[in-house]
Amino acid sequence: xxxxxxxxxxxxxxxxxxxxxxxxxxxxxxxxxxxxxxxxxxxxxxxxxxxxxxxxxxxxxxxxxxxxxxxxxxxxxxxxxxxxxxxxxxxxxxxxxxxxxxxxxxxxxxxxxxxxxxxxxxxxxxxxxxxxxxxxxxxxxxxxxxxxxxxxxxxxxxxxxxxxxxxxxxxxxxxxxxxxxxxxxxxxxxxxxxxxxxxxxxxxxxxxxxxxxxxxxxxxxxxxxxxxxxxxxxxxxxxxxxxxxxxxxxxxxxxxxxxxxxx
Numbered sequence: 001x002x003x004x005x006x007x008x009x010x011x012x013x014x015x016x017x018x019x020x021x022x023x024x025x026x027x028x029x030x031x032x033x034x035x036x037x038x039x040x041x042x043x044x045x046x047x048x049x050x051x052x053x054x055x056x057x058x059x060x061x062x063x064x065x066x067x068x069x070x071x072x073x074x075x076x077x078x079x080x081x082x083x084x085x086x087x088x089x090x091x092x093x094x095x096x097x098x099x100x101x102x103x104x105x106x107x108x109x110x111x112x113x114x115x116x117x118x119x120x121x122x123x124x125x126x127x128x129x130x131x132x133x134x135x136x137x138x139x140x141x142x143x144x145x146x147x148x149x150x151x152x153x154x155x156x157x158x159x160x161x162x163x164x165x166x167x168x169x170x171x172x173x174x175x176x177x178x179x180x181x182x183x184x185x186x187x188x189x190x191x192x193x194x195x196x197x198x199x200x201x202x203x204x205x206x207x208x209x210x211x212x213x214x215x216x217x218x219x220x221x222x223x224x225x226x227x228x229x230x231x232x233x234x235x236x237x238x239x240x241x242x243x244x245x246x247x248x249x250x251x252x253x254x255x256x257x258x259x260x261x262x263x
Contacts, residue, residue: 014251018204019188024251041162044170045120054078054171056117066111069137076130077137078114079176085110087179089149108152109145109178113137115159119171123159138176145178152178154186205261212236212247 009029016022053061056075063083068075087108096103115134116126126134142155159174196204212234219229238246238258247259 016249016251016253017208019185019192021188021192022251024253043120047118047120049119049171052119052169052171054112054114054169054173055119062112067137067141069133076117077134079137079141080112080114082110082112082175087177104181107180109176111141111176113141113157113174113176115172115174121172122161123172138174141176145176151180154179154182208247208259209245209261209263212245213240 009027011027011029012025014024014026016024048055048057050058052058059065059072059078063081065072065078065080067077067079069077087106087110089107089109095105113134115123116130123131138157142157145152145155155176155178157174157176193204196202196207200207214233215231216233217229217231218227220226221228236248236250238248240246240263243263245261245263247261249257249259
């Protein structure tokens with residue numbers, strides 16, 4: 001990028017290569033707008049809180065557990081139903097339609113995965129062995145939910161961190177939700193990935209990995225000869241391990257978006 005462009009900032013529309021019908025408007029100069037300083041939220045790093053329903057010893061304050069690993073007394077990971085679920089299987093009602101409007105019954109599952117007995121631990125502070133077991137439990141519970149009912153079409157594990165992300169309880173935890181519909185953004189990724197593979201004979205994510213690890217280019221302005229854009233090898237690679245690579249998408253939809261892909 002030329003010095004002149006750096007001073008003016010970037011104003012461009014970037015196309016998502018995974019779903020080409022999606023685009024992102026990038027305008028870096030808007031980041032210079034005056035804004036109110038955010039107040040720092042102090043982290044609660046206590047090991048145990050007597051009033052916390054997710055701390056070990058307070059199991060009677062949650063709904064009956066679905067799973068405790070390795071056991072119910074000295075558990076390291078625990079799964080319970082969400083006390084305030086967005087979906088549930090407690091009551092069944094038929095789908096309805098009135099005119100052009102349609103309503104699908106809010107059937108599904110919504111569970112809480114208590115990641116660790118330590119109240120204030122952060123995920124990167126957990127041991128590798130604990131994380132391996134945590135992700136194994138994610139995978140196994142997702143498979144169990146898919147197999148439990150043919151009406152469930154999509155299962156998602158997600159984790160909020162801190163009040164700003166919507167976490168109402170500070171104790172480290174994740175959530176798992178199973179729905180009878182596949183979200184549009186997920187279906188679009190599947191559809192366009194399939195179309196890419198049919199056209200080019202390769203997975204779109206494999207192509208993105210290859211490009212991130214090997215691609216470099218210098219793009220010049222035709223009239224002035226100035227450099228418009230320079231891309232270096234590995235410029236968008238955040239971290240590479242033996243089995244995974246973390247990439248910053250060129251068409252990021254939000255700040256700090258990262259794609260973690262298997263090698």
